Amino acid sequence: MIALIMWLALSLATVGDRGMPQVVLKFSGALMTDQSKKLVAAALRRSLLGIAIVIVVAGVLAITFKNLVEFSVEIWSLAALLLISNHLTSIMLAAARAREHFKKASMVTVTGSLLCLPIVMMGCLMFGAVGALVGMVARNLPAILALFSYVDWSARFSKLTRREKSYAHQLWISDSIEALALSRVELVILGIFWTFSETGYFAIASMFMGLVCQLAFQASPVLVVGFSGMGSQKRSVLYRAAFSYMALFALPISFGGAAISPVLMPLVFGDNFEPAVGSSIILMLGAGPAALSVIPWAYLAGCGHGRALLWLSIVTMFSSLLILLLAVPSGGVLAAAGVRAALEVLVFLASAAIVVKVGGPSIPWTTFAKTLAAPIPTILYAWVITENFPSNGGLVLAIFGGAVIYLLVVRMLNIVSSRERRHIRTIIIRRAPMNLRQSLSQVLGVFLGPS
Numbered sequence: 001m002i003a004l005i006m007w008l009a010l011s012l013a014t015v016g017d018r019g020m021p022q023v024v025l026k027f028s029g030a031l032m033t034d035q036s037k038k039l040v041a042a043a044l045r046r047s048l049l050g051i052a053i054v055i056v057v058a059g060v061l062a063i064t065f066k067n068l069v070e071f072s073v074e075i076w077s078l079a080a081l082l083l084i085s086n087h088l089t090s091i092m093l094a095a096a097r098a099r100e101h102f103k104k105a106s107m108v109t110v111t112g113s114l115l116c117l118p119i120v121m122m123g124c125l126m127f128g129a130v131g132a133l134v135g136m137v138a139r140n141l142p143a144i145l146a147l148f149s150y151v152d153w154s155a156r157f158s159k160l161t162r163r164e165k166s167y168a169h170q171l172w173i174s175d176s177i178e179a180l181a182l183s184r185v186e187l188v189i190l191g192i193f194w195t196f197s198e199t200g201y202f203a204i205a206s207m208f209m210g211l212v213c214q215l216a217f218q219a220s221p222v223l224v225v226g227f228s229g230m231g232s233q234k235r236s237v238l239y240r241a242a243f244s245y246m247a248l249f250a251l252p253i254s255f256g257g258a259a260i261s262p263v264l265m266p267l268v269f270g271d272n273f274e275p276a277v278g279s280s281i282i283l284m285l286g287a288g289p290a291a292l293s294v295i296p297w298a299y300l301a302g303c304g305h306g307r308a309l310l311w312l313s314i315v316t317m318f319s320s321l322l323i324l325l326l327a328v329p330s331g332g333v334l335a336a337a338g339v340r341a342a343l344e345v346l347v348f349l350a351s352a353a354i355v356v357k358v359g360g361p362s363i364p365w366t367t368f369a370k371t372l373a374a375p376i377p378t379i380l381y382a383w384v385i386t387e388n389f390p391s392n393g394g395l396v397l398a399i400f401g402g403a404v405i406y407l408l409v410v411r412m413l414n415i416v417s418s419r420e421r422r423h424i425r426t427i428i429i430r431r432a433p434m435n436l437r438q439s440l441s442q443v444l445g446v447f448l449g450p451s
Helices: 004-015 020-030 033-064 073-099 102-127 129-138 143-152 162-182 185-193 196-217 222-226 234-269 271-292 294-304 304-359 365-373 376-388 394-412 417-432 436-449
Strands: none
Touching: 004 033, 004 073, 004 162, 004 394, 004 417, 020 033, 020 162, 020 294, 033 073, 033 143, 073 102, 073 129, 073 143, 073 222, 102 129, 102 143, 102 294, 162 304, 185 304, 196 234, 196 304, 222 234, 222 294, 234 271, 234 294, 234 365, 234 376, 271 294, 271 304, 294 304, 294 376, 365 376, 376 394, 394 417
């Protein structure tokens, strides 16, 4: 019940925010400080009205169907507070990132997480489920306090421009489709045609794919801000560099994760979830394209092409629904996983093509082909190790050995340019302790080659 409420709070915050966090992220960074604060105030007023409507509607539905839904005034009141606090946090983080206060945004997030853990633990021990929700609300307190420095409440008559309203509307519908439909449609279809067991297998199998995607999504606010404030030439350079780095990060995790899934899934979730292994392999293969889609998505959002993102979401939603209805009744969990992975590939290719169509840069295909080939030895190594040593030790050996092999292959294929190698070397060595810098430089020389 609590997990459902937390998901609803996150999803309904997206529905109620009316696209205002995206407006703040896209437009406030280019304004002077006073104008930026007025924009944040206007965005808050519009979005808080939407949040209030969502809370009222959800409360009426909960009371109306209280025989079907466990209704508790305390739990649902805290759920409303969680929804509001999640929204205020998203506005604050958008405002901070738009002003390029990335360190402050990170510190607020870390502080909230550190504050959340002990409160959740103590709350669960003392008050049960209600205590867990209190801890989740407390996680947002540092961001809410920091929000006051980004908003000017005295700007009573501040209004959004027509362009800002249009952008908000497009991104709002697109994000709502993602939150309510695309993220859960497979579970709904499986629940209709199959049993709860199959639905549970898919939910478990998709967890590792979700982790990869969430890590990739952390780059999107930074990229949206970057693309918003650059000329076309600099945008092209940033786009290709971001794509190359994302491919270097996501593809080995995606493909390597698929290779070790037969051992990893039963080890983490138990032997009862061994039927989820096949779908986990398929979904992990789809995690790479899903992560790469973040780059063209951020480019289109940063350059103001919200209409293109909206249509892409609508087409993806209807295509997903239609194909799942055709495939899942006979194919079950594996069919659902295959449809999801295939759609992630198609969305990636479509979003990259849309970037080119609106006058943006193309994907660096030569570098991408090398990056796509680089994880192959890693996959083979990890598969051989886990097949012959299906244990904790074998899993550790597969992961660390695979990482070393991948770095060596990246060097052999010369995927990273000499300029990028110097940049990486400088960043790592500067942050290392003085007594380790010489040894670290020699190790980096093995993997990065001469700078």
